[in-house]
Structure formats: structure tokens, C-alpha cells
Amino acid sequence: MDMRARVNAALKQAMKDKAADRLSTLRLINAAIKDRDIATRGSGGEEAKGCGDAEVLEILGKMTKQRKESARAYEEGGRLDLAERERQEIAVIEEFLPKQLDEDEVSAAIEAAISATGAESIRDMGKVMGELKSRYTGQMDFGKVGPMVKDQLCAASNGGC
Template sequence: MDMRSRVNTALKQAMKDKAAERVSTLRLINAAIKDKDIATRGAGSEEANGCSDAEVLEILGKMTKQRKESARAYEEGGRLDLAERERLEIAVIEEFLPKQLEDDEVVAAIKAAISSTGAESIRDMGKVMGELKSRYTGRMDFGTVGPMVKDQLCKASNGG
């Protein structure tokens, strides 16, 4: 079942269960997917069925990141009720994301990407990140992975 169908099925079930907060979050996900569909159509793409599963995963990743930042800001502002609501939305969104890679798996993936792209220095970081994004979208946080790639490339270029 594709991502769009999974979200719609979950939305229907949440409506039957009368889970208002879950319904709200699932509707936000659907709206974000539809926005991406419209943007894709507007860009001249003739893809009839809208955005791909990879693009949906990217959308969900961004939504999760935004909510984590919001929760942190709410906590700093003393609004624990709003922070908790953001965390509940994160939990719903993460149900649709693939299992995140463990730290050792991320390091192995980075080394494999460096090897497969033939990257030798920091100048090749774009190639390595592109390789990782094509294989692991939704399975790793690229904001955290970027510095790790940079570190590995610096070690490689310094001979160690």
C-alpha cells in the first residue's frame, strides 16, 4: 500500500474511533501531500498520480522536524501543554515513517556512500549526501548526518 493510501486508511479509522487529535494530524498530512501535488503540477510535471512515496516521506520528515522545533520553543516559553500537543502530532506522523537507522548503521551507510561515490575530500560532500538521500530518505536525519559526512571526508582527505 502506498503512503497516500496508508494515510487515508488511518484517517478513516481515526474518524470512526472519534480520535479528534489524530484526525486533525492526519488531515494536516493530507493537506501537505495535496500542496505538494499542486506544486508538482504547477511546475509542469505531467505525473497524474501526484507526488511519489519518497516525496511523501520527505514531507513527513519536514513535518516532524518542524514539530520538534516547535515543542522545544514551547518548552522554553513555559507552554508545556502546547509542547505536549506537538509531541502527540510527532507520534502520529512517525507511524508512517520507516524505522530510523541506528547510529552504527548511519556510520556504515556514510562509509558505503563515500566508497561508492569515490569521494576523497570535502568537495565531494554533495555527491555523498545525494547518494544518502536517494537511499535513506525518511530513515535518517540529514541535519545530523551532514556534519558526520564532513568529519568522515576530512579524515579521508587527511589520510586517516
């Protein structure tokens, strides 16, 4: 079952269960997917197909990141009720994301991407990140992975950073 169908099935189930908070989050996901479809259509993309699973995973990853930042800001502002609401939305969104890789798996994936792209220096960081994004979208936080890639490329080029 593709991502879009999974979200729609969960949306229908939430309606049946009368789970208002879950339903609200699922509607936000659906709206974000439809927004991407419209943007793709406007830029000359495929009209009938819409965005694929990789793009849906990217959307979900961004939504999760936004909510984590919001929850942190709410906590700093003393609004624990709003921070909790954001965490509940994160939990619903993460149901559709693949399992997050742990640190050892991320490190191994970086090493594999470096060898697959033949990267030798920091100048090849874009190639490595592109390879990781094509294979592991939704499975790792690329904001945290970037410095790790940089460190490994610097180590590989004998500290030439």
C-alpha cells in the same frame, strides 16, 4: 500499500474511532501531500500521478522536524501543554516514517555512500549527501548526518579540511 493509501486508511480509521487529535494530524498530513501535488502540477510535473512515496517521506520528515522545533520553543516559553500537543503530532507522523537508523547504522551508510560515489575530499560532500538522500529518505536526520559526512571525508583526505 503506498504511503498515500496508508495515510488515507488511517484517516478513515481515525474518523470511525472518533479520535479527534489523531484525525487532525492526519488531515494536516493529507493537506501537505495535496499541496505538494498542486505545486508539482504547477511546475509542469505529472498531473495525474502526484508526488510519490519518496516525496511523501520527505514531507513527513519536514513535518516532524518542524514539530520538534516547535515543541522545544514551547518548552522554553513555559507552554508545556502546547509542547505535549506537538509531541502527540510527532508520534502520529512517525507511524508512517520508516525506522530511524541508529548511530552505527548511519555511520555504515555514510561509509557505503562514500565508497559508492568515490568521494575523496570535502568537495564531494554533495555527491555523498545526494546518495544518502536517495537511499535513506526518512530514515535519518540529514541535519545531523551532514557534519558526520564532513568528518569522515576530512579523515579520508588525511585532515585536509
